[in-house]
Each structure stands twice: as structure tokens, then as C-alpha cells.
Amino acid sequence: MILKLYEEMMDFMKDYVNLLLDAINNYNEEDVSSKNRLRDLVCIISENDSIKKDPLIRELLYTASHKMRIFGYNVQNGFYRQGVDIEQNSSELMFLRNQSIIRRYQSKVRSNNILDRSQQSIIDFYQSLDRKRMLVSAPTSYGKTFIMREILYLNQERYNNVLLVFPTVALLRENALNMEELNRDNKMGYNVIKSIDSEISQEKNIFVFTPERAMQLLANYPDIKIDFFFYDEMYKIDEDYCNDDMDDNNENSKKNPYKENTFLDEARAKTFRICLYILSKRVEEYYLAGPNLKRDKFGKGMQRYIETNDIKIKEIEFEPTKRIQVRAYNKIIDEDYTDLPYLEKPVSVKMHSKVNDRICDVVEYIEKMGYGATMLYCTTPSKANEYATKLAQRHQESFIKNKRFCIFIDHLKRNYNIDGSIKEWSFVNVLEMGFGMHHGKMPKYIQKEILDLFNDGIFSILFCTSTIVEGVNTNAKNMVLLNHKKGESDLTIFDFKNIIGRAGRYYHNFVGRYFLVDKELEKFEHTEDLELNFVTYDETALDAIDIDNSEYNDLSYENKILKKRRLERQREYILTDEVYEKNRLIKKEYQETLLKFLINSDTFYNKFYNYTTFPDILIQFTTYHAMSTILDIFEQSGLLENGIVSRYKGICNTYCSEGFHGLLKYEINSAYSAKTEHSLRMSGALFR
Numbered sequence: 184m185i186l187k188l189y190e191e192m193m194d195f196m197k198d199y200v201n202l203l204l205d206a207i208n209n210y211n212e213e214d215v216s217s218k219n220r221l222r223d224l225v226c227i228i229s230e231n232d233s234i235k236k237d238p239l240i241r242e243l244l245y246t247a248s249h250k251m252r253i254f255g256y257n258v259q260n261g262f263y264r265q266g267v268d269i270e271q272n273s274s275e276l277m278f279l280r281n282q283s284i285i286r287r288y289q290s291k292v293r294s295n296n297i298l299d300r301s302q303q304s305i306i307d308f309y310q311s312l313d314r315k316r317m318l319v320s321a322p323t324s325y326g327k328t329f330i331m332r333e334i335l336y337l338n339q340e341r342y343n344n345v346l347l348v349f350p351t352v353a354l355l356r357e358n359a360l361n362m363e364e365l366n367r368d369n370k371m372g373y374n375v376i377k378s379i380d381s382e383i384s385q386e387k388n389i390f391v392f393t394p395e396r397a398m399q400l401l402a403n404y405p406d407i408k409i410d411f412f413f414y415d416e417m418y419k420i421d422e423d424y425c426n427d428d429m430d431d432n433n434e435n436s437k438k439n440p441y442k443e444n445t446f447l448d449e450a451r452a453k454t455f456r457i458c459l460y461i462l463s464k465r466v467e468e469y470y471l472a473g474p475n476l477k478r479d480k481f482g483k484g485m486q487r488y489i490e491t492n493d494i495k496i497k498e499i500e501f502e503p504t505k506r507i508q509v510r511a512y513n514k515i516i517d518e519d520y521t522d523l524p525y526l527e528k529p530v531s532v533k534m535h536s537k538v539n540d541r542i543c544d545v546v547e548y549i550e551k552m553g554y555g556a557t558m559l560y561c562t563t564p565s566k567a568n569e570y571a572t573k574l575a576q577r578h579q580e581s582f583i584k585n586k587r588f589c590i591f592i593d594h595l596k597r598n599y600n601i602d603g604s605i606k607e608w609s610f611v612n613v614l615e616m617g618f619g620m621h622h623g624k625m626p627k628y629i630q631k632e633i634l635d636l637f638n639d640g641i642f643s644i645l646f647c648t649s650t651i652v653e654g655v656n657t658n659a660k661n662m663v664l665l666n667h668k669k670g671e672s673d674l675t676i677f678d679f680k681n682i683i684g685r686a687g688r689y690y691h692n693f694v695g696r697y698f699l700v701d702k703e704l705e706k707f708e709h710t711e712d713l714e715l716n717f718v719t720y721d722e723t724a725l726d727a728i729d730i731d732n733s734e735y736n737d738l739s740y741e742n743k744i745l746k747k748r749r750l751e752r753q754r755e756y757i758l759t760d761e762v763y764e765k766n767r768l769i770k771k772e773y774q775e776t777l778l779k780f781l782i783n784s785d786t787f788y789n790k791f792y793n794y795t796t797f798p799d800i801l802i803q804f805t806t807y808h809a810m811s812t813i814l815d816i817f818e819q820s821g822l823l824e825n826g827i828v829s830r831y832k833g834i835c836n837t838y839c840s841e842g843f844h845g846l847l848k849y850e851i852n853s854a855y856s857a858k859t860e861h862s863l864r865m866s867g868a869l870f871r
Contacts, residue, residue, distance in 0.1 A: 226505035226693035252300030320476035323684025394458035484721025564622035575616035780820035
């Protein structure tokens, strides 16, 4: 049958058949170039419907997927759907062999899902461990959380309380829904909890939390026994590490004790690190995950953490999606196109010099090539707003405004229109022109709706910031990186790989393209992976919060000395460990200052006590202006400056008296006032 089909094929198909046959016959699981060659062929041919529809090509694609044990290719190509005749037309021996392979890798959670070989190997590895503590390094969108669900299902009889830690609220919500579905469909008997205020009444619970909520859980329920925890994006323990002033007598501390921040500000990396440190001490079995975590790039602290806690490591480097770099920082767009025969080469598009012009050029190129859904990574929300507005003004995007989209727009106009201000809200204007915008300053439900509209194909261009690339899954085939910054800081190699890893999600796309609009981004292609460290176990001089949350024996010699000094000083503190453990991310010095102030001030103490013990604390905050009193306490105790207190008092009082719309009006008027003052200053009017 194969020979007959081969003879009937057009001449140009023979080249693809020969290429696939050669790659399949010479495939070697241990040879990286061999794996990449077959992957590239499968992905690029699968992207081309005119080639893929040929029966022999389809059979070879099916065979290649089984050869590599990467079954997602066949799922994407629809080869496992009922009525597809690839397996039925194969020989009985091949059919039985393929069915045996599928049974071997069949998901325990969903019988119609098939695990890739590397995914199954991770599950088998975890199950084989006597002490089940595992760190998995795998590419972005590899399916690390899917593996977690398989592990949880296999160990459900032993795991009563399970804690899943995700970096963002968006990921928390997405995975909470997945866990509810898993629990319901498999009748596992868990209570899925995503709010720290939820009552814990059942014996079996799955807590889906951020690191902040996870620490609050441990503080509120100090005796709770967690049987297993999963920690996603664990590389964040080493992001933007910063020191705070440990010595109260430090001269810089006296001059400007709170610098530009307030005492309540938290470094996110510190939160991740302390949470993981505490969980690793309290929980016996766990699974840590992250992208591009190479053991030979672990710092001394990370090595000590791994050894001390007896954690086993699995590294997966192979990417099932074919990713193509496109350089968009020169005079013309330069794409690394494939050398496969007869495939259309990229069109030539000249690039302008200004960034807004370049964005238009890149979008035009993507549309001409038919590359599909695109996200444009911006450094800040203001930049996302600027770029999206400029593009909408110059580039007309045709899209279908379905009923759901129109209802959403109408909702925004009805609920956010203050004195006609909706006309000047660029977000709505851009959206109506067919472009999306997503960043962390938006209300969460708006973020979710924008993502859903993008994933459902209502619009194909989405401007975003780092909030969307931290594990949030989309159907984007292309990522456009406009700058090498994240806020005011440079991107790290972790950030870069995470962002480009969002282009072409496995199980949804075969090929993903990432466009480099800033030439500075090219350096990441030639940069070695960043060292990952766990500073708690390192010789790095730790700050006060890290020191206070660490056990003495885990610290370096110098940090042990610092901890001794702090313990001696804290012997005189009124602050108890029980109270501190509920506020681990705030320096003990600040908490002690506040506590002493309250004890020495009867007026403030009584007010504070009444507010916090009132049956409905929400009524206190919205009706009796409790927040104003609390802000006064922070100011009087020296923890907050007057300017900060005044601003937040204005916000709180406006919300208490006028609700959400009053607060929105307050912010709009503040923005207009600032804008007007700036304009006057620029024109010199204020200096006449």
C-alpha cells in the first residue's frame, strides 16, 4: 500500500517523504541533533496543511511521533480522533504495537490523554524514590503542572493535605479550576481551597495558594500536617535579591530610614525564598519545578539546599515546539527560515528606526506571513498602553465583534465612565480597534476576560507585561520582545527564556516565533544560563528578615554571628514568636516599634483593639473609617511618612463615602491634576 501511494505522489512530495524516512530511520534518542532534526521536520510539515493532507506524509508524521514518544504531535494533528484511518490502515502488527505504546503512556488522570516518554519518566522517577523529594527542570509549557496532577492522583491515599504554590493569582485561579475538575472527575474526595479565609473542615484538602497565602496558612494553622507540596517557578527564590538595613544605628538608616519604600513593602523573591525554606523544613514529600534550572549552574547555597534536604533532580532540555528567532532590529526583518524544499520564504519588510514604527512593521510582517496570534512584551503598563494606542491609531485590524465582546465593552463603558472619561480611556479605545492589552494594574476579572478573548481568537494582537508570561497559558504563536528591560531592571536569562517559551505552546502549536526588536536582546542567545542560588544556605550576607526566618545550623559562619547578635537584642522584645510568625515578611524591629507605641498610647490602643475585635471588620473599615486610625498609628509611631498617610487617607475616605465610583473619580481627578500641573510647568506658567 505504501509503495502504491508513493508512486502516485507528486514529485515534490517525494522530497518530504525521503526527509522524514531518513530522519525516522536514523533517529537516536541519545543524539541531540538527531532529535532536533526529526522534531523540526514534524513541526514544520505539520504546520503546512497542503503538505500534511497527503496520506503517506500523515502516516510518516504519525510514525515519527511514536518513534520519539512525543504523542502531543499526533494529538495536535488529530490522528487519535475517532474516524481517522491512520491506525486502521496500518498492518495488524503495527496497530498492536502502537496500541501497546499508547497503553504504556496513558494518563492515569485522563484516559484519553497520552504522556510523552520524558513526562512518564519523571512520574516513574518520583514514584521510585524512597524519600520523595524532586526538583524538575523542564522547558516552558512542558507540562510540569500536568505531571503534578498525575503524581497527586497516584498518591491520593497517602496525601491528605496537599499544598500547591503558584507565583501569581492568575495562575492560582487557573490551577484551582483544574484541581476542582481533577477532584470531581476522579472522585478523589478533596476539598479544594484557594482563599486563606475559607474554613478548613474536611480531612482531605488541596490548598492552591501563592507564597504569601501559603505562609499565612502555616501561621493560622501551626499544627496542620501538609503531606505534599508543589512549588512552581522556584527560580524566583533568587530574583532581585536585596538587603535591608539590619543595624538600627546605621547612619543611612537615620537619614532616610524607609528610603523610597514603606515598611510594608515586600521583595517578592524574599517571599518565595522564605516560603520554600519553611515548607522544606515542615513537609516530608515535595515536587519543585521551574524552567532552565541547570545543576551545573547551581550556586553554593543552592547546592547546600539540595544536599541538606536530600532532593533528587531531573533535567529535561528537549523542547517539543520548534522555535524560530526573527531579528527585527535591523533595516529589514531577518528570519531563521527552514531549508526545507518548496516552502515559501519570508517576505521582505523594511524596518523603520522608531519603536512605534517598528511595531507596525512587525505586525504587518506577521499578518503577511499568516503567522497567527501574537503577544508583544512591554516593560511597563504605561509602555503597553503607549504602544497599543499608537498601533491602533495607525493600523486598522479587522476582527469580528461577537456578542460576548460587545457585552464586555458595554460593561466597561457603563461601570467605568466617570464624567465622560471613558472616551479618553485608551484601553477601551484600543480594544474597540481590535487590539488587546493586559497588565497587572487591571482588575483581575478584566485580565481574565482579555485572556479568554485572545485565546478564543476574538483578537490576535495582545500587548502585555511580565504578569502574563509568568506561567499564564495562552495560544500565542508569536512573542515580540520590544525591550531588554523588566520595569527599570534588565531582564535575566530566566526572564528571557520564559518569555520566548510562551511562543508556540506545546499541544496547541507546532512552531513558535520570537521577534527581537531590541538588539540588546541578542546577547541572551549567547549568554550562559544564570547561576541559581539559595542565599539562605550561602555565604552571602543576609538581611534581617532572612536571618530571622532561618535556622542557625543552615547559616554560614558570618550569618551565624549576625543571628546571634539579633537574638541577643531580641531577648528584650515584647513581640512574641507567635505574632511574628503571622508577619514573617516585616522586620521584627518595625513590629516591636508598633507594639510599644500601642502599649504606651491608651487612646490608639483602645481604638485599635475595638476595630480588630469587632464582629464585622469590613463594616469598621467602610463605615467607621478604621483605616484612617490605623494610618495615624503608623504615622505617630514613625513607620510611615505624612505624605503617604495623607494619600491613603484620601483614597480610603473617598471609598468609604462614595464607593468604587467615587474612588475611580478620585483617581481620575488626581491624574488630571498631575497632568495639568506638568503642562503648566512645562510652559513656564507656574514661574511667572
